[in-house]
Amino acid sequence: MDVTRYTFHGLLPSLIAAIADAHFVAIDLELSGIPGQQINKPRVAGPRFEGKPSLQERYAEVKEAAEKYQVLQLGITCAGENRNRGVYVVRPYNFFLNPVPDERTNIERTISFQSGAVDFLLKHNFRIDGPFLEGVPYFSRAEEATARRLDAEQKKTQSMDIRIRDAEADSFMRRVRQEVTTWKHRLLPMPDFLNIAPVGHERHDFLGTGLNNYQKALVHQYVRSEHPDLTTISRPGFIQIVASNKEREDAEQKFRAQKFEERMAKQIGVRWIVEAIHGGDLSGIDAYSSVAALGDKSDVVSSRLNSLRKQLLGQSTVLVGHNLFLDLIYFYACFFGPLPARVEDFQKVIHEIFPRIIDTKYLATHSLDNPALARSSLEELDAELSKQQQPAIELHPEHPKYAAAKPSHEAGYDSYLTARVLIRLASKLESSGMYISDDEDSYHTPPEVQSSEDTNGRILLDTDGNSPVLHSKGTSSTMSRQSSATSTSTSASKPTPFSHPTKFDLLGDISSDEDSVALSPKEQDRSSSVKQADPSKGNSYEIGGRMPAWDSGFWNVYGNKLRVVGTLEQMCPVGSWPH
Numbered sequence: 001m002d003v004t005r006y007t008f009h010g011l012l013p014s015l016i017a018a019i020a021d022a023h024f025v026a027i028d029l030e031l032s033g034i035p036g037q038q039i040n041k042p043r044v045a046g047p048r049f050e051g052k053p054s055l056q057e058r059y060a061e062v063k064e065a066a067e068k069y070q071v072l073q074l075g076i077t078c079a080g081e082n083r084n085r086g087v088y089v090v091r092p093y094n095f096f097l098n099p100v101p102d103e104r105t106n107i108e109r110t111i112s113f114q115s116g117a118v119d120f121l122l123k124h125n126f127r128i129d130g131p132f133l134e135g136v137p138y139f140s141r142a143e144e145a146t147a148r149r150l151d152a153e154q155k156k157t158q159s160m161d162i163r164i165r166d167a168e169a170d171s172f173m174r175r176v177r178q179e180v181t182t183w184k185h186r187l188l189p190m191p192d193f194l195n196i197a198p199v200g201h202e203r204h205d206f207l208g209t210g211l212n213n214y215q216k217a218l219v220h221q222y223v224r225s226e227h228p229d230l231t232t233i234s235r236p237g238f239i240q241i242v243a244s245n246k247e248r249e250d251a252e253q254k255f256r257a258q259k260f261e262e263r264m265a266k267q268i269g270v271r272w273i274v275e276a277i278h279g280g281d282l283s284g285i286d287a288y289s290s291v292a293a294l295g296d297k298s299d300v301v302s303s304r305l306n307s308l309r310k311q312l313l314g315q316s317t318v319l320v321g322h323n324l325f326l327d328l329i330y331f332y333a334c335f336f337g338p339l340p341a342r343v344e345d346f347q348k349v350i351h352e353i354f355p356r357i358i359d360t361k362y363l364a365t366h367s368l369d370n371p372a373l374a375r376s377s378l379e380e381l382d383a384e385l386s387k388q389q390q391p392a393i394e395l396h397p398e399h400p401k402y403a404a405a406k407p408s409h410e411a412g413y414d415s416y417l418t419a420r421v422l423i424r425l426a427s428k429l430e431s432s433g434m435y436i437s438d439d440e441d442s443y444h445t446p447p448e449v450q451s452s453e454d455t456n457g458r459i460l461l462d463t464d465g466n467s468p469v470l471h472s473k474g475t476s477s478t479m480s481r482q483s484s485a486t487s488t489s490t491s492a493s494k495p496t497p498f499s500h501p502t503k504f505d506l507l508g509d510i511s512s513d514e515d516s517v518a519l520s521p522k523e524q525d526r527s528s529s530v531k532q533a534d535p536s537k538g539n540s541y542e543i544g545g546r547m548p549a550w551d552s553g554f555w556n557v558y559g560n561k562l563r564v565v566g567t568l569e570q571m572c573p574v575g576s577w578p579h
Contacts, residue, residue: 001399002412003095004134012272012285013301016308018091019276022078023547024318024358026422028414029327030126033069033114035061055569059343062326066333068112070099072121072131074270075411076277077419086545087392090419091399094412095270096127097334098135102267105147106154107139124409137269142337144268151260162217169218175199176219180227180241197238210237274335278353279316282309316355318550322378322418324359325562325572343572351560351575356550360421362563362571363429379408382417385424390545393420426547430554551579 003011019025053061077092101107118128139147164170176196183194196219198208211219219239223232231249233240265272265284272285285305321327328350333339336353340346350357364376395403407413548554559577564570 001091001093001401003093003136005098005136006134008095008136008269009266013304013308015093015273016276016282016305016312018078018080019273019317020308020311021080022317023081023088024079024320024419024422025277026075026077026079026320026415026419027327027331028075028321028411028418029071029330030073030075030121030409030411031069031117031330032072033065033112033117034326035065036114052566052568055564055567055572056343058325058564058567059329059346059572062329063333063339066330066339069114069117069330070109070111070131071097071330071334072099072135073097073126073411075413075415076273077412077415079419079423081546087394088419088423089394089396090416091396092402092412092416092419093399094401094410096130096135097270098131098137100132101137101139101143102263104263105139105267106150107143107147121409125407126409137267138271138335139264139268140271140333140335140337144264144271147264147267162214162221164218169214172215173218173222176222180223180230183241184227192242194241195235195238196241211239271335274331276308276312277317277319279312279314282312316353318356318358319354320358320360320418320422322360322414322421323563324357324361325564328357328562347572347574355575355578356555356559357562357574358422358555358559359562360418360425362561363422363425363558365563365565366558378414378417378421381421381425385421385428388424388428391423391427391547392545393423423547426554426558427545429558430548430552 001011003015074095074097075092076095077090080089080091082089099109099111101109121128164173179194179196196211198206198210200206200208216234216239219241220232220234223230223241229244230241231244233242233252261284268284272282274280275282282305329339329346332346332350332353340349360378360381361376364381402413402416405413555577560574562572562574564572
């Protein structure tokens with residue numbers, strides 16, 4: 001379902017309801033730029049990993065890009081579990097994000113585009129004007145706080161002492177004093193107001209521009225200090241002076257505050273969805289906009305929103321993505337605020353906001369000694385896993401767009417594929433029975449699962465969806481060298497730097513023998529401790545109809561770990577999986 005600036009507020013209650021009912025939420029981003037190649041940048045050297053950057057270095061590169069470029073499109077898929085029917089029902093949403101904030105909020109943004117990213121997006125039929133014409137507004141938490149601070153400072157400035165700085169201003173104020181005095185001493189009760197405007201404004205041929213902000217500020221200050229029985233009201237191009245009325249002034253102040261909050265709620269926009277996923281505070285949602293768009297009664301919508309707020313508050317939804325490390329950094333910068341300098345601090349703050357996150361790329365590459373050798377693109381994984389009959393997945397009837405259309409690299413569609421991959425791959429991995437040790441009730445790294453394309457060291461899954469061929473880790477180095485030798489023959493199918501696997505995944509297509517045989521001590525320990533398949537028991541198994549439960553030990557292995565291909569660590573942990 002495409003969500004635009006014109007439909008967003010009307011859909012907001014149902015969007016939040018879909019998140020509240022979701023088993024998990026999958027996201028995807030389309031960006032105006034990604035980290036560029038670092039020329040002559042020093043790398044951390046080591047005896048086995050010469051030239052590979054550390055996780056901190058990679059984080060710094062992505063952070064720099066996230067602070068420069070924008071999120072142009074956001075895809076969200078809410079996946080619900082219907083246990084009565086034994087099916088997962090998915091609701092994909094696709095949003096353009098408008099990078100231009102409301103000028104009345106006093107927030108400015110620098111908008112940047114990377115030529116390669118634009119070229120890639122255009123080749124995939126991305127509408128570059130979409131974010132500006134149809135994009136939903138958004139504010140990060142930091143931008144909202146800045147806008148509120150600037151508004152408070154502006155109100156404070158209005159009460160400050162403003163000096164008359166030149167002869168023109170002095171002449172203007174002499175005229176104002178005279179007009180106010182004459183009006184106050186009028187013999188007739190009418191007119192009961194006085195308009196302070198430029199000289200000659202009453203003439204039909206007047207071509208002036210009205211009072212400027214400095215002149216308005218002088219009038220406000222003069223009346224406030226010398227005529228406490230009067231009140232000034234700012235109008236376009238002039239100031240209106242009327243007799244003070246506390247009841248009216250209180251109502252005017254309340255009205256201004258209400259309009260400010262409505263503007264803020266509309267500008268926060270898409271972040272309301274992010275707050276709902278996080279389990280944050282939704283008390284500031286502008287119910288009036290939703291009521292107007294739905295044509296519903298305000299008490300009905302307000303009651304529905306209040307119920308959803310209570311349901312979601314403090315209940316963070318499981319967040320899912322493919323190649324989530326990069327997307328999470330952009331996601332945080334877009335909707336929360338400035339990124340921490342250290343990756344350790346980023347790991348901590350992400351775990352606090354989203355206690356449970358899943359990277360489907362990590363699931364797909366977990367069993368490989370060298371994840372860079374796995375071609376685990378989202379489209380390839382979905383195509384392979386679609387051969388499974390279970391678990392059953394269906395699109396919600398109100399979200400039929402992707403039933404036939406397959407708009408590759410549209411954020412909504414890619415989030416839909418991510419949800420499908422997680423449901424099927426998690427069920428497949430658990431059903432293989434190779435993760436629970438006979439000796440202790442704990443999960444271990446699974447052995448490698450080969451597909452018909454594994455002669456190239458690529459896709460990890462079997463082709464029939466039921467009978468994977470399980471291989472010993474001892475053969476992985478040989479397979480890796482074969483993959484490197486055949487990489488030139490498959491260069492035509494390599495992903496571009498701007499395709500979903502990201503530019504960093506190209507490191508997997510230019511691997512060397514050194515990369516394929518150099519395992520860290522941790523990986524060597526892991527390889528030797530994996531429980532291997534028993535040929536006498538056979539390799540077939542039946543894939544179940546459900547994903548592993550969130551309190552399953554399965555997620556101790558696969559949850560809260562992000563694949564970061566090409567780095568020393570190869571993985572970014574983000575805290576322990578809560579049960």
